[in-house]
Amino acid sequence: KTTHRIAVIPGDGIGKEVVPEGLRSLEAAARIFNLDLEFTHFDFASADYYLKHGTMMPGDWEEQLTGFDAIYFGAVGWPDVVPDHISLWDSLLQFRRRFDQYVNLRPVKLLPGVPSPLANRKPGDVDFYVVRENTEGEYSSVGGVMFEGTDREVVMQETVMTRVGVDRILKYAFDLASRREAKSLTSATKSNGISISMPYWDTRVATMAENYPGVSVDKFHIDILTANFVLHPDWFDVVVASNLFGDILSDLGPAVTGTIGVAPSANINPEGLFPSLFEPVHGSAPDIAGRGIANPIGQIWCGAMMLEHLGYSQAATAIQDAFESVLAEADAQVLTPDLGGHGTTGILGTAIAERI
Amino acid sequence: KTTHRIAVIPGDGIGKEVVPEGLRSLEAAARIFNLDLEFTHFDFASADYYLKHGTMMPGDWEEQLTGFDAIYFGAVGWPDVVPDHISLWDSLLQFRRRFDQYVNLRPVKLLPGVPSPLANRKPGDVDFYVVRENTEGEYSSVGGVMFEGTDREVVMQETVMTRVGVDRILKYAFDLASRREAKSLTSATKSNGISISMPYWDTRVATMAENYPGVSVDKFHIDILTANFVLHPDWFDVVVASNLFGDILSDLGPAVTGTIGVAPSANINPEGLFPSLFEPVHGSAPDIAGRGIANPIGQIWCGAMMLEHLGYSQAATAIQDAFESVLAEADAQVLTPDLGGHGTTGILGTAIAERI
Ligand SMILES: CC(C)[C@H](C(=O)O)[C@@H](O)C(=O)O
Numbered sequence: 001k002t003t004h005r006i007a008v009i010p011g012d013g014i015g016k017e018v019v020p021e022g023l024r025s026l027e028a029a030a031r032i033f034n035l036d037l038e039f040t041h042f043d044f045a046s047a048d049y050y051l052k053h054g055t056m057m058p059g060d061w062e063e064q065l066t067g068f069d070a071i072y073f074g075a076v077g078w079p080d081v082v083p084d085h086i087s088l089w090d091s092l093l094q095f096r097r098r099f100d101q102y103v104n105l106r107p108v109k110l111l112p113g114v115p116s117p118l119a120n121r122k123p124g125d126v127d128f129y130v131v132r133e134n135t136e137g138e139y140s141s142v143g144g145v146m147f148e149g150t151d152r153e154v155v156m157q158e159t160v161m162t163r164v165g166v167d168r169i170l171k172y173a174f175d176l177a178s179r180r181e182a183k184s185l186t187s188a189t190k191s192n193g194i195s196i197s198m199p200y201w202d203t204r205v206a207t208m209a210e211n212y213p214g215v216s217v218d219k220f221h222i223d224i225l226t227a228n229f230v231l232h233p234d235w236f237d238v239v240v241a242s243n244l245f246g247d248i249l250s251d252l253g254p255a256v257t258g259t260i261g262v263a264p265s266a267n268i269n270p271e272g273l274f275p276s277l278f279e280p281v282h283g284s285a286p287d288i289a290g291r292g293i294a295n296p297i298g299q300i301w302c303g304a305m306m307l308e309h310l311g312y313s314q315a316a317t318a319i320q321d322a323f324e325s326v327l328a329e330a331d332a333q334v335l336t337p338d339l340g341g342h343g344t345t346g347i348l349g350t351a352i353a354e355r356i
Numbered sequence: 357k358t359t360h361r362i363a364v365i366p367g368d369g370i371g372k373e374v375v376p377e378g379l380r381s382l383e384a385a386a387r388i389f390n391l392d393l394e395f396t397h398f399d400f401a402s403a404d405y406y407l408k409h410g411t412m413m414p415g416d417w418e419e420q421l422t423g424f425d426a427i428y429f430g431a432v433g434w435p436d437v438v439p440d441h442i443s444l445w446d447s448l449l450q451f452r453r454r455f456d457q458y459v460n461l462r463p464v465k466l467l468p469g470v471p472s473p474l475a476n477r478k479p480g481d482v483d484f485y486v487v488r489e490n491t492e493g494e495y496s497s498v499g500g501v502m503f504e505g506t507d508r509e510v511v512m513q514e515t516v517m518t519r520v521g522v523d524r525i526l527k528y529a530f531d532l533a534s535r536r537e538a539k540s541l542t543s544a545t546k547s548n549g550i551s552i553s554m555p556y557w558d559t560r561v562a563t564m565a566e567n568y569p570g571v572s573v574d575k576f577h578i579d580i581l582t583a584n585f586v587l588h589p590d591w592f593d594v595v596v597a598s599n600l601f602g603d604i605l606s607d608l609g610p611a612v613t614g615t616i617g618v619a620p621s622a623n624i625n626p627e628g629l630f631p632s633l634f635e636p637v638h639g640s641a642p643d644i645a646g647r648g649i650a651n652p653i654g655q656i657w658c659g660a661m662m663l664e665h666l667g668y669s670q671a672a673t674a675i676q677d678a679f680e681s682v683l684a685e686a687d688a689q690v691l692t693p694d695l696g697g698h699g700t701t702g703i704l705g706t707a708i709a710e711r712i
């Protein structure tokens with residue numbers, strides 16, 4: 001059997017509390033499905049590391065991580081020590097770009113036992129993916145200021161879309177849609193207002209669609225699309241979006257299903273040239289860090305996505321089923337406070353690992 | 357008493373059906389509060405005009421409209437005849453830019469009798485404004501394509517923020533917040549990802565805040581802000597945002613309160629150098645146009661905003677109270693189908709005008 005080398009980076013705050021629970025589930029799944037997962041821990045990409053070294057990561061972080069099959073990531077950010085734009089640009093956003101993790105994949109799913117803010121929706125009604133472009137677009141860092149400090153001051157920032165960049169994310173999304181039952185893809189655009197880059201995006205969607213006659217395609221402008229996430233979340237199957245629009249939709253989707261505290265995300269390099277990275281959507285949560293009450297499901301769900309990515313669908317499904325069934329039972333002794341229970345991170349994590 | 361000259365542009369589709377109802381309410385309010393409103397109708401900014409003349413508007417539209425105190429606008433867009441990016445860029449977006457309507461003001465309010473998609477929220481819980489920058493930012497039309505048609509193709513579009521443009525919208529929003537009871541302002545940003553223009557926006561917000569010590573200020577990144585619109589819509593009082601973020605938030609807010617079909621918007625030139633424009637958020641709605649069942653409340657609410665803008669707060673409140681009380685009574689004979697009734701545009705419009 002193949003050995004898979006996993007780099008484990010807990011990061012900051014509750015990252016350090018939920019990662020051990022994620023590993024517990026992964027180890028349980030590895031035992032049952034006879035997988036060989038080898039975990040190596042790293043302390044960088046954290047405020048602790050920054051305090052010691054004055055940088056978020058060592059100079060040779062790329063070499064240190066190259067050769068791993070995946071990165072299992074907690075959360076980064078501790079604003080008391082490092083401003084967010086530094087901690088994030090110098091860690092997470094570097095991983096995405098240098099490891100060419102051009103797909104950011106985020107499931108949006110209404111789960112049993114997780115209260116949704118929406119009236120009249122139940123588990124099963126909502127189950128889709130946001131496929132976000134993760135390396136270019138609106139997150140460009142190209143631009144600057146002119147007439148600085150004067151009344152004429154003007155600030156420009158480029159949105160940069162390349163054919164390579166747009167086509168590969170569209171291909172990933174169309175491939176995903178064509179494997180799913182609904183075979184339906186929604187493109188997020190704003191070509192009625194953003195008059196150069198977004199019409200280009202639309203053109204590439206139309207061109208790519210020709211290769212997938214079995215996939216039905218529609219598009220919405222981002223303004224009405226966010227509205228439809230609230231009004232008709234059941235409409236969606238695979239939603240493909242630029243970096244910024246995908247960022248917005250992949251927070252909004254989990255908010256609508258009540259799962260923002262437990263949503264996972266995968267930063268994927270589909271070609272496997274570089275390690276992909278799996279991290280929960282929630283951050284380091286300074287407000288509850290250190291109290292042992294963080295919900296570990298986001299981290300555990302990330303483990304399922306990682307196994308899926310490594311080719312172990314059955315093991316991934318086992319983890320997914322385990323936390324869904326623990327949620328469905330809604331035992332207050334076991335559930336963490338955010339779910340209305342009085343369990344701890346460890347109690348909930350153990351319950352899920354045992355269920356596997 | 358002062359005569360106010362109002363340009364009336366019904367536009368396309370249901371615009372032509374709801375504008376007469378809006379005028380009915382305005383005329384009722386004018387009678388009671390003894391206002392002198394003079395209405396002049398224009399047929400341009402419509403597909404009909406386009407069919408006759410091959411353009412959306414006459415060459416001298418600016419001259420024709422200069423001197424009016426306000427534009428009372430229905431809806432534009434009829435994709436069977438003119439593609440949206442033409443009909444909109446060549447009408448609505450021209451008005452905004454040429455008449456320097458740099459404020460786009462949109463109320464978000466949970467109304468009696470309008471079902472909200474959210475569980476556990478009731479009228480009074482949500483009542484805030486989105487203040488959107490309306491002339492620059494992400495809607496720039498500066499940019500282009502290189503290596504067109506090849507694999508190296510790269511498309512750029514600038515976001516352009518000027519100090520003048522940013523400061524004046526912030527000033528408007530802070531002024532509004534300081535007049536309201538909660539005195540609270542939320543800034544929409546994304547400075548953790550969009551690394552040049554959005555940090556600039558944040559700096560200007562911080563600088564402007566110094567002039568308003570009585571206003572409490574917070575900021576959210578746009579991703580989590582959209583999530584909070586769903587999870588905590590009661591948190592907000594005045595939300596100020598760039599052109600794109602404001603566009604998104606002002607569709608999402610009404611979606612969350614269930615009012616997307618009845619929300620109004622004001623495109624304002626606060627200095628009064630040019631006419632301001634008042635239009636419902638809903639579009640021309642080709643699917644229900646011509647059937648007399650469109651809900652006229654968005655258009656009527658626009659009338660209230662227009663009177664407020666002209667300085668007639670009492671008359672504005674009278675219109676607002678009238679449609680809110682008709683909604684609260686929830687008489688199925690009177691309400692339009694979107695509200696669960698079987699009334700027509702005319703029946704509902706008349707009921708509201710009589711209530712005034
Ligand atoms: C139609 C479109 C260009 C417009 C915009 O994005 O400004 C609309 O969505 C709006 O909000 O008025």
Ligand SMILES: CC(C)[C@H](C(=O)O)[C@@H](O)C(=O)O
Pocket residue numbers: 088093247548549579
């Ligand atoms: C922290 C931030 C830079 C990041 C992003 O915008 O990509 C986050 O919101 C995310 O979605 O992973």
